[in-house]
Amino acid sequence: MINLAYKDITHSLSKFIITAISVGVLLGIVIIMIGVYRGMVFDAEVLVSDIKADIWVVQQDTLGPFAQTSKVHEDLKHQISYQDGIKESGAITFQTFQMINKGKDFKVMLIGYDPFGNIEVIDNKKLIEGRVIEKSHYELVVSRKTGYSLGEFVKLGREHYKVVGITKDTVSNSGDYLIYTSLKDAQILQFTYTNERIRSDEKRGIKGSNPHLVNAIIAQTKDGFNATTVARMIEQTTHKKVFTKEEQTRLLLEKVIKKSSKQIGMFTVILILVSIVIIALIIYTMTLEKIKEISILKLIGIPNFTISMMIIEETLVLGVLAFISGNMFARLVTGGFPKRILLELSDAFGLFVVILISSVFASLFGIYKVIKTDPAEAIGG
Amino acid sequence: MSNIAIKIENLSKSFGKGESKVTVIEGADFSLNKGEFVSLVAPSGAGKTTLLMMLGCVLEPTSGKITIGSEVVYDDEWKVKDDRELRRKKIGFIFQAHYLIPFLNIEENIKLLPYQNGESKKVVRERVDKIMDYLDMKDKMKSMPSELSGGQNQRIAIARALANQPDIILADEPTAALDKKRAISVVQMLKKITREQNVTIIMVTHDETLLPYCDKVLHIVDKKIEVVVVEDGK
Helix, strand or coil: CCCHHHHHHHHCHHHHHHHHHHHHHHHHHHHHHHHHHHHHHHHHHHHHHHCCCCEEEECCCCCCCCCCCCCEECCHHHHHHCCCCEEEEEEEEEEEEEEEECCEEEEEEEEEECCCCCCCCCCHHHEEEECCCCCCCCEEEEEHHHCCCCCCEEEECCEEEEEEEEECCCECCCCCEEEEEEHHHHHHHHHCCCHHHHHHHHHCCCCCCCCCEECEEEEEECCCCCHHHHHHHHHHHHCCEEEEHHHHHHHHHHHHCHHHHHHHHHHHHHHHHHHHHHHHHHHHHHHHHCHHHHHHHHHHCCCHHHHHHHHHHHHHHHHHHHHHHHHHHHHHHHHHCCCCCCCCHHHHHHHHHHHHHHHHHHHHHHHHHHHHCCHHHHCCC | CCCEEEEEEEEEEEECCHHHCEEEEEEEEEEEECCCEEEEECCCCCCHHHHHHHHCCCCCCCEEEEEECCEEEEECCECCCCHHHHHHHHEEEECCCCCCCCCCCHHHHHHHHHHHCCCCHHHHHHHHHHHHHHCCCHHHCCCCHHHCCHHHHHHHHHHHHHHCCCCEEEEECCCCCCCHHHHHHHHHHHHHHHHHHCCEEEEECCCHHHHHHCCEEEEEECCEEEEEECCCCC
């Protein structure tokens, strides 16, 4: 048997490939959009995941420190450490900065942590150069995407900090690069006012600032203790809001990035629908171009099934080629995006199935045209 | 065994209803024997294409009876379950232009129908080789239709019509796109085919100079069909 689809495709191969690549670029955008969503979810989880804490204690009646501002006293960490089931506790601060390096403007999240504490804040696997902070002052660990090198001095506030470590893949929930400094330096940067501000405050009757605030207390639970039970108990005794690691992660996903991810999700669905419509239109147009041949085939006795199979096979080949070129396009361009784009195999496979099924549905337009074509059109010129 | 290739009895075709009803063919009767070369002649709009489409089971008549070989295909209603299969197995078509499938090469264009009929590769190859030898086109098997001249393509179209060993071939002005010399050559070839392959060819034509090559001429006059037997080219 002669495969009509194969013959038709090879007869106008370049035209077919260009069409497939054009549809592929569209699918590539769909793949990138899914990657943007995955990247957003990944980034939202990476910070909480890197900090090896089981419990987050924040200001009462807040959803801090990421979804809402939270300020608690640093010495709360001692109170927490005495609680049943707590192994370690420490204080932590978060603050965003706008920085410029070598003409490149970017936003960072500064994390202040106790370098002498026992809770790991910087994931050692992500430390690719240098070391973690070992002194109380003027040391900085930066994400490599900031462009700073080991030993370089960086001005933050009124002081210069020496870069002692470089990390990779460390970002905040909003995709900003992470930089780390000691808790003391971070408190000065966040809570200590300038002399002018202090004088101005004093004239208003406001007495001094409190540099011993932090944004959250983090803690690890002892083996055999359930983090949720410990968290609820701390809530009852300290009048603070306490989240487990899982609750904090869920909070980030549900409160912080929910709208953005929904927006991207909706945009992706629209793009998929547009792609399906475009594939359907292309197949319909390709069928219209062959309408004379189809009427001849029908007139000489070729069954609708054989002709319809040609349309379906061509649609499937178009879908597969478009999918391959779309993936290649997506992988080619994602490196240039400023935020993380996660291209996962499972998403690609899911999209592949959707495109295959949609392609078959799209080919129905062409098949409808085949069935409706009157074989008599071939007679009489 | 009957020698009749096609028989038409009291065949009528009307379009529209009520006041807008137009009758094109009315009470047509004729029968053609196997191996006859017949031309169908009528002024434009007289119903040549309509008759050809009814004979090809593409257009449903209003009433009457059509018998192809020994099979009654229409008797006031279609008697065949699958008109496409009937055409595939019993009828060949030749058109004004060659209408070969442009994305298939010459060999594939010719073998498409026999393959669709489920015939074996060996049988099809032998038959197609024979036809192509007969039409002196064997060296063009792997060419694409776009690489051949109009006359060559028309011969390939004839080969395609012969490939499924039909009882009748319906040719819709097969010489219309050819110059006089090539037209005569094609008509002579069609006549030879009717003799040697024992197939009946009904050829629609406007060109009266081709009529002497035919065995019979069907005239559509006042919605009826007159059959004129051609003897000694007259």
